[in-house]
Amino acid sequence: MNALLAYESDRAYVFQDYVWKTDYYPWQPVTPPWPRTPLNAIIAGPVAGGLWGPGDPAPRSISERWFDVVCPKSERLVLNTKDIKPAVQWENGDVIFDHWKRILREAPERCIEVIPAPSEVDGFPQTFDLWLWGTTRVLTLWEKFSASPISRLLETSPLVNSAIDRNEYLFYPRGPRTKDPVTRNPYERMMAVHVRRGDYKDACVGLATWNSTYYSWNLLPALPDHFEPPPGGSWGYNTPENTEKYLEHCWPTPEALLQKIHTAREEYIAASSPGTVLDIMYILTNQAGDWLDELKRELQKDGYNTIVTSRDLVLDQDQIGVNMAIDMDISRRAAVFIGNGVSAVFLYVLMPGILICFSGPHSRVISYIDDWWMGKSLSAFDSGNCIDLTVVLDFYSDS
Numbered sequence: 001m002n003a004l005l006a007y008e009s010d011r012a013y014v015f016q017d018y019v020w021k022t023d024y025y026p027w028q029p030v031t032p033p034w035p036r037t038p039l040n041a042i043i044a045g046p047v048a049g050g051l052w053g054p055g056d057p058a059p060r061s062i063s064e065r066w067f068d069v070v071c072p073k074s075e076r077l078v079l080n081t082k083d084i085k086p087a088v089q090w091e092n093g094d095v096i097f098d099h100w101k102r103i104l105r106e107a108p109e110r111c112i113e114v115i116p117a118p119s120e121v122d123g124f125p126q127t128f129d130l131w132l133w134g135t136t137r138v139l140t141l142w143e144k145f146s147a148s149p150i151s152r153l154l155e156t157s158p159l160v161n162s163a164i165d166r167n168e169y170l171f172y173p174r175g176p177r178t179k180d181p182v183t184r185n186p187y188e189r190m191m192a193v194h195v196r197r198g199d200y201k202d203a204c205v206g207l208a209t210w211n212s213t214y215y216s217w218n219l220l221p222a223l224p225d226h227f228e229p230p231p232g233g234s235w236g237y238n239t240p241e242n243t244e245k246y247l248e249h250c251w252p253t254p255e256a257l258l259q260k261i262h263t264a265r266e267e268y269i270a271a272s273s274p275g276t277v278l279d280i281m282y283i284l285t286n287q288a289g290d291w292l293d294e295l296k297r298e299l300q301k302d303g304y305n306t307i308v309t310s311r312d313l314v315l316d317q318d319q320i321g322v323n324m325a326i327d328m329d330i331s332r333r334a335a336v337f338i339g340n341g342v343s344a345v346f347l348y349v350l351m352p353g354i355l356i357c358f359s360g361p362h363s364r365v366i367s368y369i370d371d372w373w374m375g376k377s378l379s380a381f382d383s384g385n386c387i388d389l390t391v392v393l394d395f396y397s398d399s
Contacts, residue, residue, distance in 0.1 A: 001128045001141070003047040003061065004150045005097060009104035011112070012059035014067040015039045015048050026320050041318070042325045044155040053149055071111035079103070081125045082117030093132055093141035100127055133216045142217060156329050163319040163326045164333075170312060171280055175305025182277045190280040191304075192331035193261060193338045195295075197287035204250035208243040209236060254291070258298050260338060268336050282334060283309040284327040 006013040017036035025035045040048035049061045062070075088099045104112060116125035124130040132138050145151055156164075171186035183189060211229040213219070219226075227249060232239045238246075248256065265278045281304040285292065288311060296307050310327055319326065331337045 001097075001145065004145060004148050005100055005104070005127070006061075007046075007058055007148065007150060009101050010058075011104060013047060013061040014064055015061055016064045018042055026323070037321050041157055041159045042322050044157045045150075045153045047150055047154065048157075050153065050155065053153065056149065058149075071113075073113075075109075076111040076113045077107055077109035079112060079114045080117060081114060081127065082121050085117070085122065085125075085127075085129075089129075089131070091137070093128070093138045094144070095140075096128065096132065097141060097144070134212065136219050138216055139219060142220065157322070157325065159318060159322055160325045160329050163313070163315055163322070164330060166315075166319075167313045170308045171282070171306065173280060173306050175279070178277055178279070180275050182275060186280055186306075187330075187333040188335050189277050190282055190334040191261065191265060191278050191336040191338070192282040192284065192334035193257075194331070195257070195283055195285040195287060197285065197291065201247075201251050204247055205243060207250060208233075208238045208246035211235065211238060254295055254298070257295070258302070261299070262302060264336055264338055278335060279303055280306040281308070282330055283307070284331060285310055 003013040003015075017038055018041075020030075020035040020037070022030040022035065027035075040050075042048075044050050046052050046058075046061060049063070051060070052058050084100070084103065088096045091099075114127065116122070119125075122129075128138075168186070171190065173186065173189065211233045213229055214227055230242045230245050233242050252260070268278065269276050281299055283292075283295075292309065296309075299307055310323070313323075313326065315323060315326070331339070
C-alpha cells in the first residue's frame, strides 16, 4: 500500500531488505548483524524495482541503499506520523490514503522521510497501521489497490521460481490412473492447505483474548467464509466459550480439518467442468511426526494419492531463505487453497485469484495466524521526488 501511495503521489518507492524476526530465521542461533533477505529475492514487480507497464511514466522503485545516496539527510523533508495520523486515524482507508497523498503531492521537497511516532504515543505508527488492516475500514481501498499496477504487476521472483521448478516433479500424480482423461498440469489438480501447528495454540488463545477477526482483504464480503467475534468478550478478555469458538477456526482438530478439505473439494468439483479432479495435496506446515503422518493417511483414504508437505521440498541455501514465499507461490498456483483469515500468507495466495476472478467458491478460510512484528520499508527516488515510509512487514517463515 505504501508503494501505491508513492505511485499515486508521483514519487518513487524505495524498497528495503526483508528483515527477519529472529525466531523464524532458518539458521540458528542468530548473531549480529540482524539477518535480512533482499526483497527482490522474495517477490518481483514494480514494488521490488521491476518495470512498470508500457507507456507508464512512473519512476522505478529503488533500494534503500540508493535512496541514501541520492537523498542525503540534509535534503530530506522529515514528517513524523504523530503529526499527521491523528486527524484521520479512525477514518476509512480511502480517506487515510487521500490525506497522505495530498501531503506528499503538495510538498515541494524532492526527498521526504516519514518517521514513526514514539511507541508510547502510537504502538503501531505505520502510515497504514494494524488498526486499519484489521478492520473493514481497509476495504474502501480494495478497488483502487486491485486495479493498480502495484498489484497487477506483482510477480514471482526468479529465486522462488527456481525452487518450484526444482521440486515440481514431486507434484506429478502418483497412484492409479483416473478413469477419464484429466489435465497434465499438476496445479490444476492440487489443493493446498495451510496447517500451522507447533506452539501456535498460545497465539490462537491470544487472538481470542483480543477479539480478533479476519485480516484485510480476507474481510471482503465476496469471499465464502466469514468470522464475526462472538458477543460476550471485550478488549483484552474473552469467555471460555468464545475462546473455544476461536480455537475451532485457529486450532482445528484433525477431524474438522479433514471435513473442511472434503467439503471444499466437493464444492469446487460441483462448480467446475465435468472431469475435474483434485487428487494432489500440498500442505504448508511446520508440523512433523505422528500428527502429520495420521493426517496424510486420512487424506490418502479420501483420494489424495499425491501428498507433499513443506518439509519434502529440496532447497539450496538461497532458496531456504525464501521458503515462506515458495510455500505461498505453490499455493497460489493450486486450484483450491484453504488458508488463514489473519495471514499475510493467505493474502498473497488469495489476491491474484481475486484479481483474475477465480476466487468465488474456491478460496476457503478456516483458521488464523497473527505474526506481526516491527520492520521498516522505505520509499524512493526518481529524477524529481523521493519518499521514505515506515511500515510493518508481516511475512513469516512457516518451516
